Amino acid sequence: MVLAVHLYKRLMRKGRVISLLALASVPGFVYWLAGFDSDPADQGALYSDIITNVGYTYAIAVLILTVATLREERDGGTLPYIYMRPIPRVTLAIWSIIAGIAAALTIAVGGWLATVLATLAVGADLPMTLPGLSLFVAAAVGYAAIFVPLGYLVPRSLLVGLGYIIVIESILAEVVTGLAQFSIWRISVSIYADLATVLGDEAIEALGSVSPGVGGGVLKLTAALVVGLITLTLALQRRDVL
Amino acid sequence: MTDTVTTTALSKWFGPKVAVSEVTIGFGPGVTGLLGPNGAGKTTLMRVVAGLQRPSQGEVSVLGENPRKTPAIYKKMALVPEDEAIYERLTARQFITLAARLARVSDPEGNTQRVLETVDLVDSAHRRLAGFSKGMRQRAKVAAALVSDPEILLLDEPLNGADPVQRAALIKLFEELGTAGRTIIVSSHVLAEVERMAGRVVAMVDGRLAAVGSVETIRGAMTDRPRQMFVECSDPRALAGGLIETEGVVGLQVSEGQLRIEASDAGAVALAMPALAVERGVSITRLEPSDESLESVFRYLVDTR
Numbered sequence: 001m002v003l004a005v006h007l008y009k010r011l012m013r014k015g016r017v018i019s020l021l022a023l024a025s026v027p028g029f030v031y032w033l034a035g036f037d038s039d040p041a042d043q044g045a046l047y048s049d050i051i052t053n054v055g056y057t058y059a060i061a062v063l064i065l066t067v068a069t070l071r072e073e074r075d076g077g078t079l080p081y082i083y084m085r086p087i088p089r090v091t092l093a094i095w096s097i098i099a100g101i102a103a104a105l106t107i108a109v110g111g112w113l114a115t116v117l118a119t120l121a122v123g124a125d126l127p128m129t130l131p132g133l134s135l136f137v138a139a140a141v142g143y144a145a146i147f148v149p150l151g152y153l154v155p156r157s158l159l160v161g162l163g164y165i166i167v168i169e170s171i172l173a174e175v176v177t178g179l180a181q182f183s184i185w186r187i188s189v190s191i192y193a194d195l196a197t198v199l200g201d202e203a204i205e206a207l208g209s210v211s212p213g214v215g216g217g218v219l220k221l222t223a224a225l226v227v228g229l230i231t232l233t234l235a236l237q238r239r240d241v242l
Numbered sequence: 243m244t245d246t247v248t249t250t251a252l253s254k255w256f257g258p259k260v261a262v263s264e265v266t267i268g269f270g271p272g273v274t275g276l277l278g279p280n281g282a283g284k285t286t287l288m289r290v291v292a293g294l295q296r297p298s299q300g301e302v303s304v305l306g307e308n309p310r311k312t313p314a315i316y317k318k319m320a321l322v323p324e325d326e327a328i329y330e331r332l333t334a335r336q337f338i339t340l341a342a343r344l345a346r347v348s349d350p351e352g353n354t355q356r357v358l359e360t361v362d363l364v365d366s367a368h369r370r371l372a373g374f375s376k377g378m379r380q381r382a383k384v385a386a387a388l389v390s391d392p393e394i395l396l397l398d399e400p401l402n403g404a405d406p407v408q409r410a411a412l413i414k415l416f417e418e419l420g421t422a423g424r425t426i427i428v429s430s431h432v433l434a435e436v437e438r439m440a441g442r443v444v445a446m447v448d449g450r451l452a453a454v455g456s457v458e459t460i461r462g463a464m465t466d467r468p469r470q471m472f473v474e475c476s477d478p479r480a481l482a483g484g485l486i487e488t489e490g491v492v493g494l495q496v497s498e499g500q501l502r503i504e505a506s507d508a509g510a511v512a513l514a515m516p517a518l519a520v521e522r523g524v525s526i527t528r529l530e531p532s533d534e535s536l537e538s539v540f541r542y543l544v545d546t547r
Contacts, residue, residue, distance in 0.1 A: 080292070084294070
């Protein structure tokens, strides 16, 4: 727990948190702009379209945050202060991923609150924003599960992560059906789609070939967590720390 | 005494660069100085022993365990890394308390206070490390390493940036820890420091072990090098005239009031010196070996590579 708190505090530097909250709030901001001109009956669909499509800015915010969890320690040369402790490597990996998830969740709540404020501003129904929280939370967990190990393993993890979000999730997963099943964003959207009462056309398109379903989504995210945990544990055991 | 840290045929390379090559050595209680010029492989050896880097070949054993496989060993081993890396946003007290908590030390606050007193940082404990001088950071790092009361302490250039008073205090601390039966491995390229604190020296050159032992032992074993002696006397020219015929003298250099002797058999020369001085009416005010310092020994070692 001490380790997770330490890593979390290190991640949540004021300047970084402010800029990432701004990035995560883009869907809320866009909804606020678009919501004024839309038909009140369409606002639910518009909300779902915007958070499932513009929500990639949140994915990028989580990427920037979570790859830094151990990367900053490693690049900064402070990793020995954590590594040279009587802590099993699997425990070290668990707390690191928990710290990444906690940091991503903090940004998630901020991003979601921006959509709530926008909903209030345009006068739409507030309850429709609740499933939106599930999208942000699911994405926080899924992305942290893969980006924390990525940050530790790859020196240019930010670039690789952007490649994953932009090239694989946004472009390739559109055309390669099988790939969509491995997209954290689409898995998160599938959870949201199961909970949302209204879905716009673009939200359905964003889901692609992935079927809506909380159970399936949670299962896939759990699998991502397990894979991330195993990868990070092995990396901590086998690779040079410095 | 039993070695607490051993390496067996240890090698570490990074691509084509060999940083440590076939090093087999043991470290036991007391202070051991790890000596070598920059790039000799001292830091890599320390990191491999600390478990931060995996050996490319060979083995490391710390208290009978492989540090890469047994994290529990870190209850008994700590490292003060060479680089300035530190949590700049934390205060010294927060940094050391964090180290104590991560090391699962009982009474983290009490032990933090104890080590802050040991390194004389109590008055600055509330200040952020970002504002610390290099020497103060070193002391904070030493305190963080000591907070778990380790049996084995690896110190990579721990005196870098410390002022003379701090250096003296840290050297005294390491000596005390060594005397108390801890295994202290101190790397440094400042020879005088190593000579002062370490009873045993491990010299590394180009990733290999160049010599192991006390300075005197290492110098004594270098039989291919003539010993140098320095003599201060009333008439160096007259003394040199007598010494030139003495067996074992291979070189003489006379200057005002001084004589430098190179001898293949320093003992024989030293024995012959009093009689020669009396015979030639020369009064000797000083006679000492001039190449038995660690610096001379180390220069020899590096030159022979």
